[in-house]
Amino acid sequence: MQPGQGRLVVMWGHLALLAVIAGVVVAYWMDARATSLKVNNLLLVQPASVLALMLVALVVPQCFKRTVPGADEEVPAESLSDLGKVAALAACFGAFTTTLEIVGFDVATFLFMIAALFICGERRWWLNLSFSAAFTMLLIYGYGALIPFPFPLTVL
Amino acid sequence: MIDFNSVGGAFSLLTSDWSAWIYLIPGLIIGLFFGAMPGISITMAMAIFLPMTLYMDFLPAIIFLTSIYTGAGFGGSVPAVLMNIPGTSSAVATTFDGYPMARSGQHNKALGIALASSVIGTLSSYILLFVLIAPISRVVLKMGPLELFFVAAWGLMLLGSLAGRSLARGLLAGVFGVLLGTVGMNTAGFIRGTMGVPWLLDGIPTIPAMMGLLAASQLLGLINTTYLVEDEASRKISFRQIVSGLRQAISYPAIILRGAVIGILVGAIPGVGSSISNLLSYSETKRNAPDGDTFGQGNPKGVIAAEAANSSSEGGAMATMLALGIPGGGATAILLAAFAMHNIVGGPSFIGHNKDIVYAIIFSNFAQAVLLLMVGLGFVYIAGYVVRVPLRYLIPTILVVSTFGSYAIDGTSSGPITLFVFSLLGWAMVRYGYPVAATVVGLLLGGLLESNLLRTYQVSGGDPAYALERPGALLILAIMVVSVTITAVSKARRRAGDAAVGQQKPAPKA
Amino acid sequence: MKKAITRRRMLQLTSGGVAAATLGTPSILRAQESYPDRPINIVVPFDTGGYNDRLARAFAPFLQEKLGQPLTVINRGGAGAMLGHTYFLQQPDDGYTILCTSAAPYIPLNILTQDATFTVEDFHMINLPSRDYTLMATSAGSDLTSADDVIARLKEDNSSLSIGIQPASADLVNLMLLCDANDISREGLRLVTYDGGGPTRNATAGGVVDIGLVGGEGFLPLAEQITPLIVFDTRQRDGWDAALITDVAGEDAEFVVGSQRGWGVHASMLENHPDRYEILAAAVEEASKNPAAIEALKNQQLATDWYGPEESNKSLAATARVMQQHVDLLQGT
Structure with a gap:
């Protein structure tokens, strides 16, 4: 990204977020209309959807900025490696939350802890492994004692 | 209104049976602990310990369970302040200013403020209950859909003030939240937006979504920070700071009183309760405060307002339960079950015949509030150590705890999956300057708003004249309008005054 | 890691409390029976605090007295009991997982309005003591x-x-x-x-x-x-x-009975483990007729009446049939 003087800068990330929001709103609105057109169904959903889409339209221009020299950047400034770390952590977190019931809470937690600790900057392996193991045990037995249903486990 | 014979009876009940007191502190500790664990609700804690009370006498059993209730009510604010995790929906507003305070090194103070506000909130709600139990019981059942709709709309006014830099983005975040809050089966039985996923029938799981939006999104963004509190000198655990927080809370009696009144009134309405009262109290306090613009950046008053209201909702819910025998929520349903285990049926006849027991329960709650102060001090002191943990450990740990908590809510992976989706959404929203808090508020209020708008439409047949038959609703509307007008006028006057004095401080953007 | 230590200590404290709660009731061991030889789970497809949850928790002490094994209540609420019913059927039919639910109207509703993958015949009701109207x-x-x-x-x-x-x-x-x-x-x-x-x-x-x-x-x-x-x-x-x-x-007025709540098992348990089914059904019957249980549950406005499997299943099937006839009423108003 090298914004030149007075050039039009597009905040693609922001645009993508707005596209997601608008997409969800439209899909939800259409799904609601497909369910039934009765007032009892659409009373709030329809006007709220329209309002949300109008607001999206209002915000879209904010994704395009003519950079003025000296004005403070509204584009979030993170280095690419920082963003990479966030993406890696988010990916691990996604894998963890979606598979933990399948691979078992013990295994999933242990693996996620190791990976996340590494991504977050813990490079001493012995510390990483022992903390992950201890914390996993603590959580499984601790939460397990508190809640009225079992955690699916593989090893423990 | 206060029957002094029964008051005497209550004292003799409480003093003749010392076994009742043994359970106070264990109950508080259990409650604090369960409440502080994200995802474990007050109801769950009480349900787990309910069977134990079968072997106790009636009064000790009720005191034990209400101690858990009181403890858990405060426990939820600890992760809210320290980690931005609202473990329950009643701690949402606590995160708004509590977490910014913690990040700027005022974690001790924030916890102290939260504790004092909770204690005083609980105490004052039971004092109010002592006086108001009869009138409340007459009003509660008459709350119709229009009244509740106005209550929800009142809560939504918070959206405007959460907006931050861009009003359009703030409103979009809020309306998007409202829409997401209506997903699932609506009150008339229509199923929308579930994409065929069975668990979405009940709507998007609120607590995991909130944890994702508020906490997990933050954590992803904190990945390059080393400590929660960046300034090393502020990272200490100071008992004195906690105590100064206690003192600071006491110096705002008006905010606490307003919070307690809102808490007890809203808490008394079955099915609404503490999850709304903390938002209303926060919103009102913010609007009325001269420094309202600094709310959300770590203003102690925000914490006071939220905590006073959510803790006093307990008193309101108890009023409904004792006076009418109907549970306002899960926790009071458990209490009623405990009543029933001891052959006591709640309701109007119970209050009529057992005033001494009612007063004994109220008095024991006074004691609970006082003891909560002491037990809570220790708890808060220990919990404060969280800020000393390096973020490279704290981030994975909190993510995992949140995941376990989101699973603990109903024992399915619906929680963890929701948590993940909303943490991504939250991270992106924070990155592009959207107030995630507005989405959370919308999500919390969406269902309430739709259900009651719909019922108003159904009951009135679409005839606006129905509003005239509901003086209660008009009263709520009038209070709302008057309160907004007064603050608007006084703000305008203050601004005019500022301008006249000369531009000392930059004019706050509305 | 001071926090971890305290947290663990707290955990021990609370888990001790839970253990005390579950072990509180004395159990009469019946050594000659092989079933049940480990704890039995009761699936309640509703959250804590509702009627079924209260019924399960109140009745459990009396049932475990008869069975000689502790009973654990597992709450699986959500989506009008759909999630809990599905979860229950996914558990093995070995008699170590039993169900306490509002069989009517929720099982037929799951089937008629929520495209459930199960049928009424997948469930077998031992007793539905609570029959609302x-x-x-x-x-x-x-x-x-x-x-x-x-x-x-x-x-x-x-x-x-x-x-x-x-x-x-x-x-x-x-x-x-x-x-x-x-x-x-x-x-x-x-x-x-x-x-x-x-x-x-x-x-x-x-x-x-x-x-x-x-x-x-x-x-x-x-x-x-x-x-x-x-x-x-x-x-x-x-x-x-x-x-x-x-x-x-009029005498021949058409109407449906309300919620029918109580105890059920997998229908397949009757074929795969008939001996265990007999033991379980007998235990439910004896516990339901236990005067102490009747007294305790009556005080909580919970039902213990014994109708037995035959009548319970018949009544559930009849309700399911009537609901099927009026399926158009069940899909949004």
Whole structure:
């Protein structure tokens, strides 16, 4: 990204977020209309959807900025490696939350802890492994004692 | 209104049976602990310990369970302040200013403020209950859909003030939240937006979504920070700071009183309760405060307002339960079950015949509030150590705890999956300057708003004249309008005054 | 890691409490029986605090006394019991997982309105002690005082009364059948829909709606604040001073019974583990007839009556059939 003087800068990330929001709103609105057109169904959903889409339209221009020299950047400034770390952590977190019931809470937690600790900057392996193991045990037995249903486990 | 014979009876009940007191502190500790664990609700804690009370006498059993209730009510604010995790929906507003305070090194103070506000909130709600139990019981059942709709709309006014830099983005975040809050089966039985996923029938799981939006999104963004509190000198655990927080809370009696009144009134309405009262109290306090613009950046008053209201909702819910025998929520349903285990049926006849027991329960709650102060001090002191943990450990740990908590809510992976989706959404929203808090508020209020708008439409047949038959609703509307007008006028006057004095401080953007 | 240590200590403390709670009841071991030789899980497809949860937790001590093994309640709430029922059927049919649910209306509702993958025949009910019934009631201060008043008002103008009701419920079916029997048009009724029995009852007692139709048992704590109008059953229930549906709509009045709640197992357990089924069914029967259990549950307004598997399953199947006939009423109002 090298914004030149007075050039039009597009905040693609922001645009993508707005596209997601608008997409969800439209899909939800259409799904609601497909369910039934009765007032009892659409009373709030329809006007709220329209309002949300109008607001999206209002915000879209904010994704395009003519950079003025000296004005403070509204584009979030993170280095690419920082963003990479966030993406890696988010990916691990996604894998963890979606598979933990399948691979078992013990295994999933242990693996996620190791990976996340590494991504977050813990490079001493012995510390990483022992903390992950201890914390996993603590959580499984601790939460397990508190809640009225079992955690699916593989090893423990 | 206060029957002094029964008051005497209550004292003799409480003093003749010392076994009742043994359970106070264990109950508080259990409650604090369960409440502080994200995802474990007050109801769950009480349900787990309910069977134990079968072997106790009636009064000790009720005191034990209400101690858990009181403890858990405060426990939820600890992760809210320290980690931005609202473990329950009643701690949402606590995160708004509590977490910014913690990040700027005022974690001790924030916890102290939260504790004092909770204690005083609980105490004052039971004092109010002592006086108001009869009138409340007459009003509660008459709350119709229009009244509740106005209550929800009142809560939504918070959206405007959460907006931050861009009003359009703030409103979009809020309306998007409202829409997401209506997903699932609506009150008339229509199923929308579930994409065929069975668990979405009940709507998007609120607590995991909130944890994702508020906490997990933050954590992803904190990945390059080393400590929660960046300034090393502020990272200490100071008992004195906690105590100064206690003192600071006491110096705002008006905010606490307003919070307690809102808490007890809203808490008394079955099915609404503490999850709304903390938002209303926060919103009102913010609007009325001269420094309202600094709310959300770590203003102690925000914490006071939220905590006073959510803790006093307990008193309101108890009023409904004792006076009418109907549970306002899960926790009071458990209490009623405990009543029933001891052959006591709640309701109007119970209050009529057992005033001494009612007063004994109220008095024991006074004691609970006082003891909560002491037990809570220790708890808060220990919990404060969280800020000393390096973020490279704290981030994975909190993510995992949140995941376990989101699973603990109903024992399915619906929680963890929701948590993940909303943490991504939250991270992106924070990155592009959207107030995630507005989405959370919308999500919390969406269902309430739709259900009651719909019922108003159904009951009135679409005839606006129905509003005239509901003086209660008009009263709520009038209070709302008057309160907004007064603050608007006084703000305008203050601004005019500022301008006249000369531009000392930059004019706050509305 | 000071925090971790304290947290662990706290955990021990609390888990000790839980253990004390579950081990609190003495159990009589029956050494000669192999089943059950480990704890049994009770799946409750509702959250903590509801009727089934309370029933399971209150009845468990008496049942575990008979079975000689501890019982653990597992709450799997959500989506109108759909998630819990699915979860239950996914567990092995070895008798170590049993069900405590509102079999009617939720099992048929899951099937008819939520595309459930199971059928009513996948479940076998050992006993459904709680049989609720629809009660039509009005606020105690209302000018409506009898069933005749209500029917006359609705006949004159069917939108003249607002009616509190849950969508997709037995109560709604009963209301429609009552309207049909009295030549009141279904179209244009002023239905006000609520998400649960509690809110419907509160709205009725508070006069927010003119009349409400909802499960009658739950009205007991509010008895002083309502006027009961019609009991949808062939016999008087819970001492209400109200007309029976058979008085209002004739001897052969068509109506459905309300929630039927109680104990069930996998239907396949009867074939795969008939011996275990016998032991379990006998234990439920004995516990249901235990005077101490009857006393304890009655005080909590929970039912223990023993109807037995045959009658329980017959009644569930009958309800499922009637609901099937009125499936159009169950899909949104």
